[in-house]
Amino acid sequence: MRSAPTILHLDMDAFFAAAEQAAKPSLRGKPVVVGGLGPRGVVATASYEARRFGVHSAMPMAQARRLAPNAAYLVPRFSLYRSVSEQVMELLGRLSPLVEPLSLDEAFVDLEAGGSAHDSPSARVAGERLREDIRAVTGLTGSVGLAGSKMLAKIASEQAKPDGLVLIEPGTERELLGPMSVRTLPGVGPATGEHLRRAGITVCAELVEAGEDELVRLVGRAHGVSLYRMALGHDDRPVVAERDAKSVSVEDTFDVDLHDRVRIRLEVERLADRCVERLRASGHSGRTIVLKVRRFDFSTLTRSETLRGPTDDPAVVREAAARLLEPLDTTGGVRLLGVGVSGLADYTQEDLFAQAAAEVRAADERGAADQGTEEAGQATGEASATPSGAGPGVAPPPEPGERTGAVPAAVGVPGRAAGAGGAPGDGGDPGAGGQRRAPAAGAGAVRGAGEPYHPAGGTGADGVAGSGGQGRPGEAGTGVPGERRWTAGHDVRHARYGAGWVQGSGVGRVTVRFEEPGSPPGRVRTFRVDDPDLEPSDPLPLVAWGEDPDQSSSPAIFPKERSRDGGDSGATESSSP
């Protein structure tokens, strides 16, 4: 807790929805809801216009549609949001080297560390300047909170919303917090809030009155102590620029509950592959494999297995996940499956190979070849002569009968290629990692006819959004093999009419609104879905070249990885199943 309000918290206003409104002039001033459009989708962000109808994030999409039937419903376009986010983070980086991003649209900044503020007036100037810069560079608004601690800076930015700045003077925090709901404090959600309410505690002043011992008794040691300190306004957590990831996971909710055991297993293997792709992309390997199963009744089970050493071998993760699945009862149906890896290590593949080789040499010298997994080494030579596929070389050879994540020799070769040996029928799914995507050619082989590949909330294989009440989730599937699909909200270009975005599609037609970020609201035209003049395109910059004095040499927003980002580029979405 410092004596000057030099910790800044930035929170972009209704970020996803605001970015879509900036990109689509016809949506400005109108209710916009961004989220999963499938039958089990939820709202990611609602514009302030949509919030007036009672729509808010985490609300089931079906409920949002009932509350705001005339809103525009769009699937998230993370490549666009990421590029805007990068620009915002760059502006924050100009204020201080200590920037702690919390998500795409939120971050803490230590102004003191950057020398950009040392007292209330200078902090306020820095905050206002930042808001101006963000607006100039991105065309969007953000709210700024300034205080002497992270907790209070966050509370301040919440109070500043939308499009404002609030500064909390150090020394006033206890008075300020006293009448506030306990739910204001970070870490107090619905469960803890209700727990405290039953004990007669609803506002922060009552937390202080209750005292630390009582809070510990009510909500447990760690939570009780921190709750008491926060209620007093005490928060010494520093702004931390870099945080190491502790786990990597992927999960999918299915539009329809899965019952077929073979299909469930196949999906688990697919998730394991995607998880490993992410794991590798982050430069990690991990020791503990976690399987998550949410059943038809929403009850959630997790099962985990810790290997003897870290791995980033897809075959090992796949097999471990499958082992964890085996004893689980899935009768009744499964609505969600997830695979995760925790206990991360910073090993690169090269490190693993080096360690593996060293380990094998040492083992050979000891003449202590392990009987249980020896055949793996013999079969595949150097690469798999490591102690099974699991964390090659990091762990000592396993004891006979011990679980190590050992894999059949044929797929036990550590290295990128191993994944391709995958489950029969998954075609190796080379693009399965990273962003979720609509089914591309070749990926459809394992999916049962009529069963949606894409889980709810995905980028929408079905790809229809209702705008102005038109279109409903799930209708988009044309049922015509080879027909192109157009995902609502995504950018397109027509040879004759220029740039636009998909407003909806279905029954062999796609409706496009032709407008750009800098243009007035455009007209709507409808085409056949296979119109050769219509092509998917990349997101356009929200602020045109040269509009921002500081950024005149480059577009304000231009996705850096657009060509590599298969997650939500129109190109991927539109490929035929």
Next chain:
DNA sequence: TCTGGGGTCCTACAACAA
């Protein structure tokens, strides 16, 4: 009418080792 995805942290309990 239902309830996403990707994380973090905490608690409780059992097994095991010192």
Next chain:
DNA sequence: TCTGTTGTTGTAGGACCC
């Protein structure tokens, strides 16, 4: 050698956040 204590690790689940 047996027993009790304590610390560590693995596992499972829950709460919370954006």
